[in-house]
Amino acid sequence: MSNENNIYVTRPFLPPLGELMPSLERIWKSRDLTNGAMFHQEFERALALYLGVPYVSLFANATLALVTALQCLRISGEVITTPYSFVATAHSLLWNGIEPVFVDIDPKTLALDASRVEAAITPRTTAIMPVHVYGRPADVEGMQRVADNYGLKIIYDAAHTFGARYRGESLATFGDLSVLSFHATKVFNTFEGGAIVCHDAQTKQRIDFLKNFGFADEVTVVASGINGKMNEFQAALGLVQLQHIGDCIAKRAVIAARYDEAFSKIDGIGVLEMLPDYVPNYSYYPIFVDAGYPLVRDALYSRLREAGIFGRRYFYPLISDFPMYRGRPSAAKNTLSVAHRVANAVICLPIYPELSSTDQQRVVRIVRGD
């Protein structure tokens, strides 16, 4: 599927195989493969400690975690969310029979614009589902104010935020629940994987029931749960990956700084501004192609591809433009003008710990038009 001369938007970090072998031997010996066994428990504890959050519940992937988070808080009716995200955000609502209501994004954070949320609230609104886009914080204070005033829950899609911090805390601590992704393309990966972060033991217990078919014990089923469990292989890998995350983020920071330097000198290429009180994880490196650049965005995107550089237009098309969403009044283009402008300008460039400076220069040269 991949070609070694190509440069992809991301490449997963993997630890040396030898570091994983002792854990694999333990799994092979114990025959405990899944259903909340030893590595699962250990990884949940280690993650809570690393992230500095009260409780973590592991999942097979973030999409199942989002679906379960909504179930956990018994969210129904309408949920206000962003069109500028990966489809899984809104799909998790449809899977629960919930009506997504799209609201435009803030041009600075690229997350749901908290100042526009209030106007979209109806008697059927029960929650807000913002996304910390590219691992950068949404307006968590603004969002909480609206939620408190109207008695709404907040579930953050925090799929991009692993290791990112805001006001001295992990970005995954905000809201009622936050959902992380450990997919292969993420800053921190367990091949597939995800987690819900919550704030009290009772909620954690409900999530744990829900991800295991609703079983409370051998003979008691308390909810129509799903099978969302992470297996022992993934959990063991996660524990090893955790030893490397600091180094991975530090390498990404170096790459991001080189891009910042290069693009500050190219007319028509915009980059994101640093936000206050924020420690990034450098999970994505988006550039925004504007009218001052000699090519339109899609022409630059194609030129990169012809050179073997596979950037991605995250997030184009907007979720609100996909067939299962576009008929809704809140999906109308004129109500989502910031999101449309951003989605039509963005290209996420390659960034990952093992991206060599030679390959990065290849990317910069194409953008510079050399």
Ligand code: T4K
């Ligand atoms: N919420 C948000 C905001 C999200 O961004 C996502 C996922 C979710 C929720 C749901 O999380 P999960 O349920 O997946 O845990 C990718 C990922 O599949 C997806 O996880 C991610 N967001 C999204 C932003 O990106 P694609 O369709 O772009 O992936 P793909 O297969 O085209 O991969 C992109 C590039 O990554 C490839 O060109 C090469 C490289 N790659 C990929 C894989 C899978 C590798 O080098 N190795 C690999 O194994 O969606």
